[in-house]
Amino acid sequence: MVPAALTVMDDELRGILEKLSEGMFPLGAWIEDKVKNDRYKPHEHVPWREKGNSLSVKDTGAVVFFEELLEQSAEEAPLVGRFAEVIADPLRFSPLLDAAGDWRAARGLDHDAKFGIVGSGNMLATADGAPVTRARFYAPYWDLLRQAVADAAPANAADWELFAKALMSDASPAWPGNQPLKSSVFVKQLGRDLLQSLLNMRNPAADPWRVAFLEELGEHRRVGNSFTRYDVERFVRAFRERMGAPA
Amino acid sequence: MEEADFAVIGSSGGGGTIAWLLARAGFKVFLAELGPDIAEHLDRQNLQYNAATHDEHRFRLGRPALHRRPRGDYNTFLSTDPGAKVTPFSGAWTASVLGGGSIIWGTWSFRALPIDFRLGTHFAETGQLETLTKWGYSVPDWPISYGELEPFYNVAESLLAVSGDREAVNRSVTSSAWYQAFQSLNHFKDDGNYEPTFPFPCQHYPITPVGDFVDEGFKAAGKHPAPLPSGMVAPGSASYRTREAIQTALAQWEEEELPGFWKRPAEDLWSDRVRDPCNLCGFCGEFLCWGKRGPKSSTRVSTIRELRDLSNAQIRPNAKVFEVIYDEGSKRATGIRYLDVSDPDRPRVHQQRAKYVIVSCGAVQSARLLLLSGPPGGLGNSSDQVGRYAQFHLFGYGATCTLPEKMQGYLRSELGHTGNTMTFADYFVKDDRVPEDPDTFGKWWKAGTMVSTAKKNPLDNADGKLQGGLVGRQLIAEMEQFNRRLEIRLTGDDLPMAQNQVSLDPTYVDEYGFPVARITRGFGPNEELMFTLMHGKLKESFQHYVDVGLLNNLDDAKQLTIAPKAIPTLIGDHQMGTCRMGDDPKKSVVDRFCRAHDTPNVFVVDSSVFPTGFGLNPMVTVMANALRVGTWIVEQSKSGDGLG
Numbered sequence: 018m019v020p021a022a023l024t025v026m027d028d029e030l031r032g033i034l035e036k037l038s039e040g041m042f043p044l045g046a047w048i049e050d051k052v053k054n055d056r057y058k059p060h061e062h063v064p065w066r067e068k069g070n071s072l073s074v075k076d077t078g079a080v081v082f083f084e085e086l087l088e089q090s091a092e093e094a095p096l097v098g099r100f101a102e103v104i105a106d107p108l109r110f111s112p113l114l115d116a117a118g119d120w121r122a123a124r125g126l127d128h129d130a131k132f133g134i135v136g137s138g139n140m141l142a143t144a145d146g147a148p149v150t151r152a153r154f155y156a157p158y159w160d161l162l163r164q165a166v167a168d169a170a171p172a173n174a175a176d177w178e179l180f181a182k183a184l185m186s187d188a189s190p191a192w193p194g195n196q197p198l199k200s201s202v203f204v205k206q207l208g209r210d211l212l213q214s215l216l217n218m219r220n221p222a223a224d225p226w227r228v229a230f231l232e233e234l235g236e237h238r239r240v241g242n243s244f245t246r247y248d249v250e251r252f253v254r255a256f257r258e259r260m261g262a263p264a
Numbered sequence: 265m266e267e268a269d270f271a272v273i274g275s276s277g278g279g280g281t282i283a284w285l286l287a288r289a290g291f292k293v294f295l296a297e298l299g300p301d302i303a304e305h306l307d308r309q310n311l312q313y314n315a316a317t318h319d320e321h322r323f324r325l326g327r328p329a330l331h332r333r334p335r336g337d338y339n340t341f342l343s344t345d346p347g348a349k350v351t352p353f354s355g356a357w358t359a360s361v362l363g364g365g366s367i368i369w370g371t372w373s374f375r376a377l378p379i380d381f382r383l384g385t386h387f388a389e390t391g392q393l394e395t396l397t398k399w400g401y402s403v404p405d406w407p408i409s410y411g412e413l414e415p416f417y418n419v420a421e422s423l424l425a426v427s428g429d430r431e432a433v434n435r436s437v438t439s440s441a442w443y444q445a446f447q448s449l450n451h452f453k454d455d456g457n458y459e460p461t462f463p464f465p466c467q468h469y470p471i472t473p474v475g476d477f478v479d480e481g482f483k484a485a486g487k488h489p490a491p492l493p494s495g496m497v498a499p500g501s502a503s504y505r506t507r508e509a510i511q512t513a514l515a516q517w518e519e520e521e522l523p524g525f526w527k528r529p530a531e532d533l534w535s536d537r538v539r540d541p542c543n544l545c546g547f548c549g550e551f552l553c554w555g556k557r558g559p560k561s562s563t564r565v566s567t568i569r570e571l572r573d574l575s576n577a578q579i580r581p582n583a584k585v586f587e588v589i590y591d592e593g594s595k596r597a598t599g600i601r602y603l604d605v606s607d608p609d610r611p612r613v614h615q616q617r618a619k620y621v622i623v624s625c626g627a628v629q630s631a632r633l634l635l636l637s638g639p640p641g642g643l644g645n646s647s648d649q650v651g652r653y654a655q656f657h658l659f660g661y662g663a664t665c666t667l668p669e670k671m672q673g674y675l676r677s678e679l680g681h682t683g684n685t686m687t688f689a690d691y692f693v694k695d696d697r698v699p700e701d702p703d704t705f706g707k708w709w710k711a712g713t714m715v716s717t718a719k720k721n722p723l724d725n726a727d728g729k730l731q732g733g734l735v736g737r738q739l740i741a742e743m744e745q746f747n748r749r750l751e752i753r754l755t756g757d758d759l760p761m762a763q764n765q766v767s768l769d770p771t772y773v774d775e776y777g778f779p780v781a782r783i784t785r786g787f788g789p790n791e792e793l794m795f796t797l798m799h800g801k802l803k804e805s806f807q808h809y810v811d812v813g814l815l816n817n818l819d820d821a822k823q824l825t826i827a828p829k830a831i832p833t834l835i836g837d838h839q840m841g842t843c844r845m846g847d848d849p850k851k852s853v854v855d856r857f858c859r860a861h862d863t864p865n866v867f868v869v870d871s872s873v874f875p876t877g878f879g880l881n882p883m884v885t886v887m888a889n890a891l892r893v894g895t896w897i898v899e900q901s902k903s904g905d906g907l908g
Binding site: 040041042043044046047056057060095096099100103107108109110111112113117121123124125126127129130131132133134136137138139178181182185186201204205208209212213216218219231234235236237238239240241242243244245246248249250252253255256257259260262263264 | 315318319320321322325333335336338339340351352353354470471472473476477499500543544545546547586603609611613640668669670671672673674675676677678679680720722723726727730731733734735736737739740743744747768770771772773774775776777778779780812814
């Protein structure tokens with residue numbers, strides 16, 4: 018089981034995550050820069066570009082999605098438990114039962130076997146290589162993050178960007194030392210989880226907010242897309258015309 | 265089923281195809297598939313669209329991914345570099361679902377060229393075989409010719425509903441410089457037909473902006489491109505009628521040579537099912553096609569669906585076969601033993617008796633299963649050949665172009681599947697470098713097909729950059745550029761070397777305590793040479809866009825990046841070799857009919873048997889060969905000669 022305490026965030030932590038995610042994906046500053054420099058904009062009207070509006074990671078539904086992921090951690094627990102058993106005793110579930118050792122010896126295989134599920138990158142793991150649920154993966158990082166935020170005290174969006182960058186490169190002096198957990202491991206996993214939602218694979222937000230990042234990137238891939246040959250011909254014509262257009 | 269005539273292990277292009285043919289001929293067939301059936305929607309017309317099928321995380325990044333890397337199964341990798349250490353890794357898996365790799369394949373549907381079956385003869389005549397042998401390669405001819413496979417290629421393309429332009433593909437081959445140069449070689453005119461007349465069953469797939477861009481570049485560089493043959497019912501086509509398509513293919517066969525199995529009435533070969541055209545949703549390679557009635561071709565939407573109609577066939581998903589049961593006295597297999605992993609935490613051992621066993625698990629897992637079975641040295645391995653000569657193609661080698669910022673949003677990489685236009689222009693490439701290397705200068709070396717490739721998966725790309733350390737505006741900038749990127753990808757031929765092999769890992773085991781497959785791999789001088797020679801061939805394909813002012817400097821990595829070489833650990837579905845087909849039992853695992861030399865009631869019917877690996881995608885050849893072997897089994901059984 019995964020205790021609820023590990024899967025439910027308090028307001029303080031949620032607030033930190035919303036700001037950190039904006040530091041990791043500074044959508045508002047990016048769009049502001051694009052507007053200023055007349056760079057790519059979505060072809061349709063979009064609400065976050067209206068006067069007085071902006072776009073944040075929170076607006077896209079990614080943080081809520083992340084909380085849902087944590088809540089779903091309970092579903093991962095049985096597999097994690099089983100794999101921990103296999104790691105401890107790799108031949109435990111062999112259908113060859115007691116003959117497994119002799120079978121291996123006859124084939125010249127090593128006496129001691131290993132189960133490489135973590136090494137193969139197929140499971141989330143703790144710093145010492147034990148398979149772990151998503152909630153338990155994050156659990157030891159939360160207090161470190163709170164402490165680092167308290168010490169670094171990022172005051173504005175630019176500070177949060179710098180803070181995220183420092184975490185990614187394990188260079189933040191605010192990240193607690195004398196412990197084995199690296200900030201980069203945390204940020205990489207958090208970014209991976211947020212990206213699922215930011216790129217609209219699974220996303221609880223309403224349209225068009227759920228696809229806002231895709232719209233701004235010029236990515237037209239959408240779950241459930243459908244086109245005809247004539248659409249493709251039209252897109253080729255537009256592409257060719259654009260190639261001939263001035264920069 | 266008390267005793268099957270044939271126990272077939274694996275349900276992709278090899279197993280899924282031959283299982284259908286044998287059952288249709290009246291044999292009792294037991295088809296075992298490691299994974300579950302994730303495509304049940306294809307049989308249920310009223311099922312609502314399920315967005316999970318278009319979930320890039322679920323289908324490409326999730327761990328463990330049920331369809332691709334079944335829980336607890338993984339492989340290990342060992343480089344041939346001195347001092348390299350073995351590591352568990354996630355590569356070298358095909359899909360473990362009903363339909364296997366044919367469910368998630370990229371649909372690139374080439375037939376091999378006649379010269380691909382005669383590489384040994386070719387290189388002997390040109391004097392290159394001595395060099396290749398010196399370098400450590402073993403390059404034999406196939407024991408069968410292109411001509412023997414050609415009628416089965418026609419049928420395979422019908423089953424796959426291949427969309428394409430035959431004349432354009434033929435022209436791409438015959439207009440190539442290597443083709444012209446080889447006209448003077450003695451073997452070349454006898455190798456087989458380079459200009460098949462069988463029309464592709466569907467009109468070619470629409471040319472996308474990515475394909476159009478590369479098409480123009482190829483043409484300007486003097487290469488002859490063609491629409492990529494694709495295993496999809498083409499968008500805009502009428503519903504696809506496989507029964508009629510098969511009859512069209514059979515009509516190409518000389519009447520007196522048509523095997524009895526294929527002479528039966530059309531309705532005794534195939535049902536009246538139809539398939540719907542593709543809607544260009546763009547979730548194809550690595551994804552499960554959601555299209556109703558199977559626009560994307562797989563055994564799951566063709567032969568396996570037909571197989572389900574037959575009472576003499578049993579399909580068993582979630583069956584992890586861990587042993588081909590071998591009787592030492594008779595030197596024959598007597599069946600298979602498998603774990604029913606429907607509930608993977610409570611697997612149950614089952615046994616299926618069978619007169620014959622057909623192994624079709626892909627080149628990595630087929631070799632692993634043979635080595636797990638029989639005597640301690642492995643089944644069919646008396647000559648220590650099982651697992652050797654593994655070939656995986658040279659994935660990760662190609663040229664990536666980033667278009668200028670004004671093209672943001674215009675490339676429309678989401679359209680259709682990954683590839684779009686292709687060329688055979690550099691299937692062989694000549695070494696004309698100065699100063700001359702006496703071993704290689706003036707000779708044509710095997711490269712492969714070049715295909716325009718869309719950047720399909722923004723999440724996968726962003727995640728890769730994130731894991732590499734990018735965050736913040738740098739990461740977003742990278743994601744913006746991804747939208748303007750396209751690639752020309754080379755499906756390069758890695759020639760067979762004995763050192764490249766699949767073996768049982770002596771230490772690492774799967775969830776059920778069985779040794780996982782260890783893949784030992786390195787590139788030899790031929791591949792290194794190819795990386796060097798192809799650099800310029802890739803680069804010249806973009807020169808046109810410098811000439812018209814879209815790009816300005818092909819040496820600027822911000823505009824064009826050419827991979828220095830392939831990535832040895834990037835091993836996907838193109839798995840070949842490991843159970844080489846040949847006439848000499850000392851140098852091969854199976855004979856020309858894919859029977860194990862040591863154990864003639866065991867067949868291997870997948871890409872494992874390929875003596876050499878082509879420079880193109882193997883699926884069509886895997887299916888054509890399965891049809892060939894299955895037809896031989898049926899005809900041989902009828903003749904009373906037995907199968908050995």
